[in-house]
Amino acid sequence: MQETGTNNGRGFWSSRFAFVLAAAGSAVGLGNIWGFPTTAAQNGGGGFVLVYILCILLVGLPVMLAEMVIGRAGEKNAVGALQHLKPGTPWYLVGVLGVVTGFVILSFYSVIAGWTVFYFIQAAGGALKVPEGQDSATYFGEMFESMTANPGYEILFVAIFMIATIAIVAAGVRKGIERSVKIMMPLLFVLLILLIGRSITLEGAGEGLRHYLKPDFNAINRDVIIMAMGQAFFSLSLGMGVMITYGSYLRREECLPSSAGYVVTADSLIAIFAGLIVFPVIFFMVAVHGAEAEDLVAQGAGLVFVIFPQILVELPGGAAVTAIFGSAFFLLLAIAALTSAISLLEVVTAHFVDDWKIPRKKAAWGLGGIIFLLAIPSALSQGAVEWLSEGGLFGVSFFDLLYIITFRFFLPVGALGLALFVGWAWGLKNASLAIQTGTPNFRLEKLWQIMIRYVAPIAIAVILASQIAAVFASSDDQEPAEPAAEESPAEAG
Numbered sequence: 001m002q003e004t005g006t007n008n009g010r011g012f013w014s015s016r017f018a019f020v021l022a023a024a025g026s027a028v029g030l031g032n033i034w035g036f037p038t039t040a041a042q043n044g045g046g047g048f049v050l051v052y053i054l055c056i057l058l059v060g061l062p063v064m065l066a067e068m069v070i071g072r073a074g075e076k077n078a079v080g081a082l083q084h085l086k087p088g089t090p091w092y093l094v095g096v097l098g099v100v101t102g103f104v105i106l107s108f109y110s111v112i113a114g115w116t117v118f119y120f121i122q123a124a125g126g127a128l129k130v131p132e133g134q135d136s137a138t139y140f141g142e143m144f145e146s147m148t149a150n151p152g153y154e155i156l157f158v159a160i161f162m163i164a165t166i167a168i169v170a171a172g173v174r175k176g177i178e179r180s181v182k183i184m185m186p187l188l189f190v191l192l193i194l195l196i197g198r199s200i201t202l203e204g205a206g207e208g209l210r211h212y213l214k215p216d217f218n219a220i221n222r223d224v225i226i227m228a229m230g231q232a233f234f235s236l237s238l239g240m241g242v243m244i245t246y247g248s249y250l251r252r253e254e255c256l257p258s259s260a261g262y263v264v265t266a267d268s269l270i271a272i273f274a275g276l277i278v279f280p281v282i283f284f285m286v287a288v289h290g291a292e293a294e295d296l297v298a299q300g301a302g303l304v305f306v307i308f309p310q311i312l313v314e315l316p317g318g319a320a321v322t323a324i325f326g327s328a329f330f331l332l333l334a335i336a337a338l339t340s341a342i343s344l345l346e347v348v349t350a351h352f353v354d355d356w357k358i359p360r361k362k363a364a365w366g367l368g369g370i371i372f373l374l375a376i377p378s379a380l381s382q383g384a385v386e387w388l389s390e391g392g393l394f395g396v397s398f399f400d401l402l403y404i405i406t407f408r409f410f411l412p413v414g415a416l417g418l419a420l421f422v423g424w425a426w427g428l429k430n431a432s433l434a435i436q437t438g439t440p441n442f443r444l445e446k447l448w449q450i451m452i453r454y455v456a457p458i459a460i461a462v463i464l465a466s467q468i469a470a471v472f473a474s475s476d477d478q479e480p481a482e483p484a485a486e487e488s489p490a491e492a493g
């Protein structure tokens with residue numbers, strides 16, 4: 001293996017801290033703040049959290065390190081790095097799948113992100129208030145529906161979000177991505193703490209926390225494990241080359257294992273903390289309005305965009321408090337989404353910059369523009385255009401279709417490919433040598449090697465096989481190809 005250490009003149013992060021911040025920014029997203037708590041609630045609370053943590057340790061962390069080392073040693077994007085490390089073999093196709101997955105995920109991710117921008121503007125402008133004599137549940141339900149059913153709004157807010165994403169990626173790794181995460185990540189942290197402080201002092205919060213953190217081992221079954229694994233990949237941004245691409249801008253003397261450890265820890269803590277906001281809020285509604293917790297949890301998008309506003313208007317302190325906490329909450333979501341979206345676009349952009357020699361600005365705007373076009377049917381499938389929506393042409397909405405394909409298949413297949421690449425094709429010896437340039441005493445080396453060569457591929461393969469079996473089983477029953485407990489974030493969290 002020859003390493004020049006110049007990473008083909010593509011530029012470096014200014015420090016390891018910047019790399020960790022950007023990688024954590026990618027990992028921490030809508031999947032943590034909204035996906036994790038609601039998926040946990042739908043899948044047995046504490047039991048799910050436990051399975052999730054196991055998935056993170058046994059599979060997530062080893063694969064994250066594998067991706068980082070591929071990127072740094074390959075000195076290129078997801079496709080180019082694999083080509084560089086194993087020239088003349090088909091392994092680069094795993095990178096191609098990653099680039100395709102980046103396209104697809106960003107197209108539907110930006111739809112929800114667009115909603116967060118819409119609600120941030122509403123909250124900051126004081127528009128989250130219920131007119132005299134109206135019921136707040138109905139009012140906010142209608143507000144959400146009128147947004148999603150309005151093609152103009154749907155497209156406008158995706159466009160605003162995509163322009164912000166593209167502008168950052170077009171500005172480059174240091175001047176765009178690094179600079180923006182250095183502002184956004186600390187802000188995200190402050191907003192998170194502010195919101196936790198508010199929600200854990202709400203009436204009913206204690207009950208909410210008990211429900212969240214009490215493990216229910218009886219609830220652990222095959223579907224819970226599948227969901228936990230899917231959630232782990234999605235949340236850690238694994239399986240599509242984000243960490244390969246970000247790792248390719250890291251210097252050889254930096255320590256990879258501890259970087260991977262920091263990113264995984266930050267991601268898991270923020271997911272778990274987000275539950276400290278969401279669960280008390282659910283149980284506030286239960287305590288104050290006698291709502292059924294299960295009904296609230298089942299709402300998914302409704303939870304964030306309908307139930308939250310109802311609580312916001314009820315906070316003691318009046319309109320100013322509603323505006324402050326409302327805008328803090330939706331800004332938190334929007335920032336989390338933006339730091340993830342830039343990593344998705346960077347995977348795609350870096351491939352075209354490195355391997356097709358397209359200038360960065362052109363690549364970012366051109367590819368971001370195509371992703372925006374692909375986002376339009378997803379945006380319109382939320383109620384604006386019937387045949388794209390639930391029960392239309394696809395049985396599920398166009399949005400859900402893309403979500404299920406990527407979440408359930410593309411990311412696990414990608415992660416399996418990358419684990420096999422490091423464990424068997426490129427080889428443990430080469431990978432370890434490449435890690436050692438920054439970590440001469442990698443103490444957990446043997447353990448990591450066992451994980452990446454055996455444990456991770458077997459675990460992912462078993463879960464993939466069981467997903468495929470579930471699809472066949474449900475198509476035999478003539479039911480939609482979705483086992484129980486699985487719905488997209490837009491539908492159910």
Ligand code: PFF
Pocket residue numbers: 026027028029030031032105233234235236237238240242340341343344
């Ligand atoms: N990790 C992000 C989240 O939790 O919302 C989503 C994501 C970003 C998934 C980047 C995949 C990815 F490559």
